[in-house]
Amino acid sequence: MEKVNLITSRTVVLPVENVDTDxxxxxxxxxxxxxxxxxxxxxxxxxxxxxxxPKADFILNRPEASGAxxxxxGDNFGCGSSREHAPWALHDYGFRAVVSxxxxxxxxxxxLKNGLIPVxxxxxxxxKLLAAPDAIVTISVEDxxxxxxxxxRTSFPIDPFARFCLLNGVDExxxxxxxxxxxxxxxxxxxx
Amino acid sequence: xxPRTMFQKIWEAHLVRPASADTPAILYVDLHLIHxxxxxxxxxxxxxxxxxxxxxxRTVATMDHSTPTTPRGRDGKIQVLDNAAALxxxxxxxxxxxxxxxxxxxxxxxxxxxxxxGPELGLxxxxxxxxxxxxxxxxxxxxxxxxxxxxxxEVSHVLATQSLLQQxxxxxxxxxxxxxxxxxxxxxxxxxxxxxxxxGGGNGxxxxxxxxxxxxxxxxxxxxxxxxxxxxxxxxxxxxxDETTFAYLEGRPRAPKGAxxxxxxxxxxxxxxxxxxxxxxxxxxDADKLEPMITxxxxxxxxxxxxxxxxxxxxATAEKALAYMGLTGEKKLLGHKIDVVFIGSCxxxxxxxxxxxxxxxxxxxxxxxxxxxxxxGSQAIKKAAEAEGLDRVFREAxxxxxxxxxxxxxxMNGDQLKPGQYAVSTSNRNFEGRQGAGGRTFLASPVxxxxxxxxxxxxxxxxxx
Numbered sequence: 001m002e003k004v005n006l007i008t009s010r011t012v013v014l015p016v017e018n019v020d021t022d023x024x025x026x027x028x029x030x031x032x033x034x035x036x037x038x039x040x041x042x043x044x045x046x047x048x049x050x051x052x053x054p055k056a057d058f059i060l061n062r063p064e065a066s067g068a069x070x071x072x073x074g075d076n077f078g079c080g081s082s083r084e085h086a087p088w089a090l091h092d093y094g095f096r097a098v099v100s101x102x103x104x105x106x107x108x109x110x111x112l113k114n115g116l117i118p119v120x121x122x123x124x125x126x127x128k129l130l131a132a133p134d135a136i137v138t139i140s141v142e143d144x145x146x147x148x149x150x151x152x153r154t155s156f157p158i159d160p161f162a163r164f165c166l167l168n169g170v171d172e173x174x175x176x177x178x179x180x181x182x183x184x185x186x187x188x189x190x191x192x
Numbered sequence: 193x194x195p196r197t198m199f200q201k202i203w204e205a206h207l208v209r210p211a212s213a214d215t216p217a218i219l220y221v222d223l224h225l226i227h228x229x230x231x232x233x234x235x236x237x238x239x240x241x242x243x244x245x246x247x248x249x250r251t252v253a254t255m256d257h258s259t260p261t262t263p264r265g266r267d268g269k270i271q272v273l274d275n276a277a278a279l280x281x282x283x284x285x286x287x288x289x290x291x292x293x294x295x296x297x298x299x300x301x302x303x304x305x306x307x308x309x310g311p312e313l314g315l316x317x318x319x320x321x322x323x324x325x326x327x328x329x330x331x332x333x334x335x336x337x338x339x340x341x342x343x344x345x346e347v348s349h350v351l352a353t354q355s356l357l358q359q360x361x362x363x364x365x366x367x368x369x370x371x372x373x374x375x376x377x378x379x380x381x382x383x384x385x386x387x388x389x390x391x392g393g394g395n396g397x398x399x400x401x402x403x404x405x406x407x408x409x410x411x412x413x414x415x416x417x418x419x420x421x422x423x424x425x426x427x428x429x430x431x432x433x434d435e436t437t438f439a440y441l442e443g444r445p446r447a448p449k450g451a452x453x454x455x456x457x458x459x460x461x462x463x464x465x466x467x468x469x470x471x472x473x474x475x476x477x478d479a480d481k482l483e484p485m486i487t488x489x490x491x492x493x494x495x496x497x498x499x500x501x502x503x504x505x506x507x508a509t510a511e512k513a514l515a516y517m518g519l520t521g522e523k524k525l526l527g528h529k530i531d532v533v534f535i536g537s538c539x540x541x542x543x544x545x546x547x548x549x550x551x552x553x554x555x556x557x558x559x560x561x562x563x564x565x566x567x568x569g570s571q572a573i574k575k576a577a578e579a580e581g582l583d584r585v586f587r588e589a590x591x592x593x594x595x596x597x598x599x600x601x602x603x604m605n606g607d608q609l610k611p612g613q614y615a616v617s618t619s620n621r622n623f624e625g626r627q628g629a630g631g632r633t634f635l636a637s638p639v640x641x642x643x644x645x646x647x648x649x650x651x652x653x654x655x656x657x
Contacts, residue, residue, distance in 0.1 A: 015508070016508075016509055016512065017507075017509040018391050018392065018491050018509065020491065020621075020623045022621070022623040022624070022625060022626050023623065023624060023625075026625055026629065027257075027602045027603060027604040027626075028603065028604050028629075030229050030230075030257070030258075030604060031229070031258055031274070031276035031277055031279075031280050031604065032276070033232035033233070033236075033279060033280055033283050034232075034233065034236070035233050035344075045624065045625045045629050045630075050611065050629070050630070074509065075392065076391060076392035076395070076425070079391055079392060079425060079491070080327065080422075080621065080623060081326070081327045081341075081621075082230065082325055082326055082327040082329075082341035082342060082343055083229075083230065083343075084230070084233075084325075084343035084344040084345060102392060102395060104392065104395060104425055105361075105395055105396060105425065105427050106327060106341055106342070106343060106427065109342075109343060109346070110343035110344075110345065113343065113345040113346075114345070159216065159359060160213065160214055160215075161214060161215045161216055161357065164214070172345070172349065172357055173237070173241075173345070173348060173349055173352060173353075175357075176218070176349050176352070176353045176355055176357065177243075177352060177353060179208065179209065179218055179353070179355065180353070182208050182209055182218065183208050183218075183220070183246075183353055183354065183355050186208040186220055187220075187354075190220075
């Protein structure tokens with residue numbers, strides 16, 4: 001996994017609550033057997049009409065959204081299914097962080113394993129972000145801070161182990177594989 | 193010893209290593225269920241790293257999400273016409289063959305929705321940790337197991353190490369006392385719970401459903417309840433094992449036999465939460481006050497009793513939901529015209545669900561212009577339903593009787609709504625486009641779905657009995 005620490009970018013604001021994984025990537029795109037290239041299907045039914053033409057009023061289709069790496073969304077982002085295709089699609093599209101007042105459990109776990117930082121902020125900071133789309137924001141994984149354009153800094157929680165993995169580019173699977181003796185001992189203790 | 197919850201007992205019994213300040217707990221997984229959609233990338237990573245599956249005997253695969261449910265051809269085989277789905281199915285076949293994993297392949301006797309076949313085969317057992325790359329893994333908690341959905345990275349972790357890194361969740365007791373009134377089903381119970389908690393209300397928690405109304409439920413009903421725990425954001429839902437659980441499991445192909453059975457049951461009896469065990473949170477419901485439920489919006493938490501009015505939208509998100517659904521706040525849903533009825537999914541595709549629906553269909557006809565799909569959860573259920581003539585009841589009423597699979601719940605297998613269509617569905621999600629781009633879903637019980645199929649409008653099944 002690539003190391004991740006500082007992310008500085010303009011924000012894209014999607015002020016919708018409970019954005020579910022069926023919106024992030026509809027199920028018909030889950031027939032892929034690779035995780036590469038899913039960004040083209042990100043928010044497919046919100047981005048494109050039935051003929052596949054971009055809907056002009058959807059935020060990702062506006063010129064100011066181009067190149068932005070931080071998505072600010074409403075409460076309970078990523079609810080619904082366990083599909084890791086959701087963070088794969090967001091990351092492939094170019095997002096590196098999602099900011100909300102809360103983020104669904106499975107989505108958060110999946111995001112952290114793919115270099116997509118789930119950032120949970122309080123309502124006051126969230127409202128500031130919603131009110132100022134296109135603001136330049138800096139996120140630091142090491143400091144666990146989000147810094148607004150006006151210099152206001154807020155801290156956010158992140159699982160210490162996930163933070164360690166992000167900062168050092170450690171794949172969780174490598175860590176688990178190194179626990180083989182403990183796993184073998186556990187299996188032996190149960191068999192006895 | 194401090195009283196412990198069932199969750200704590202199971203968690204502690206599976207700790208390869210407890211959580212520390214720097215690392216999450218390492219949990220040992222007893223049963224890993226896999227399917228074609230969320231596993232191919234995990235096998236690719238195993239191959240890239242030259243790894244084996246650590247415990248193939250603890251891994252069981254089936255095909256359900258992208259598989260067609262259309263009738264078999266003359267050769268008795270299910271034809272997969274969608275090229276991408278065919279490739280995904282072939283990939284699972286190869287992965288299972290290469291890594292030595294038991295596969296219940298498309299059309300075989302053991303095939304079906306992953307959360308239906310686990311219990312059916314007796315693989316799902318009390319006290320176990322069960323995971324699957326699917327959020328409705330919570331279903332298996334009905335047996336007093338800790339069962340939750342994982343992502344594909346975690347699928348690779350379990351394949352390679354039979355273990356998972358997990359932060360301990362909080363516990364939420366959902367206590368439902370009293371007696372359900374006639375016509376109120378397990379689906380109505382869970383829709384009422386999710387409506388109260390809200391779609392994110394259970395985030396970070398494992399739910400234990402308890403109380404006299406839960407004890408009175410059959411195993412199939414308990415599975416319906418636990419299945420939708422994730423619709424309140426809770427990764428797992430569980431119900432303490434009891435005589436109902438043991439009676440369901442005894443004699444199933446993979447349940448312990450003889451002396452091993454007696455030993456297992458004795459151990460399972462120690463699983464229920466100790467008296468006085470503390471939960472982080474509790475929500476209480478009065479079973480006698482519950483009504484048949486239906487959803488009106490675009491998430492499963494947007495539910496009302498079937499005769500009630502649609503709530504007036506309180507914010508922009510609620511307005512967006514009503515606009516998508518083409519509905520108006522403060523109006524009733526009863527009598528709203530529908531185009532499709534879907535009876536199936538890991539929530540409501542078991543034999544008792546089909547019997548309940550057939551009870552409504554018997555001697556009646558589906559309303560003109562309404563398409564009805566009845567999709568059994570597994571090949572075994574299909575066979576059992578046909579043995580008692582349920583397929584004939586459905587067909588004679590004008591419904592389609594299909595092969596087993598996820599079907600129109602996930603709409604990635606050819607079964608789907610057309611844009612704008614309204615469906616009453618016994619599945620678990622009413623998200624925008626969930627049942628097909630532009631489709632609009634009302635979630636309800638099998639009897640509500642069947643009654644609505646007959647009238648072509650949203651109908652309270654109690655008026656038909």
